[in-house]
Amino acid sequence: INVADNGFLDHTAPSGQGWGYAVFGKVVNGMDVVNRIKGQPTTTRAGHQDVPADDIVIESAEVIED
Template sequence: AKNGLKNERGTIAMARTNDPDSATCQFFINHKDNDFLNYVENGNPGYAVFGKIIEGMDVVDAIASVNTTTRMGYNNVPVKPVEIKSARVVSQ
């Protein structure tokens, strides 16, 4: 998205289909820098970053290290479901 924010480690972005205007309620946390997801003028519409993990990146790292499998054609699906039980908005 053309908001000046990059898909860098620890940022939170909207998930979407190939339609750049299809983001609704799904999001992802960038576990590493993902430059290929960034907006490019006259090119890739990118994925809209709207937040950042400011505390608890160790939890994100732990989630990223869980055992995964392939399920119903999707790769890297956690063997055991991962749940976010709490999150909060803080001003910085």
């Protein structure tokens, strides 16, 4: 879940590792859960900064047709 604008993910050309990441989808119900996830303590792991200190598991998600 991306809850902030992360310009470093906005590739305009291929990088040495490809095009980067795609953020898609929309939370239509359960923002309270997103905010609880967002509020968890973070740390550095395997060279990545600001990752959750404890694993966070999303147990279900649904595709909602328009």
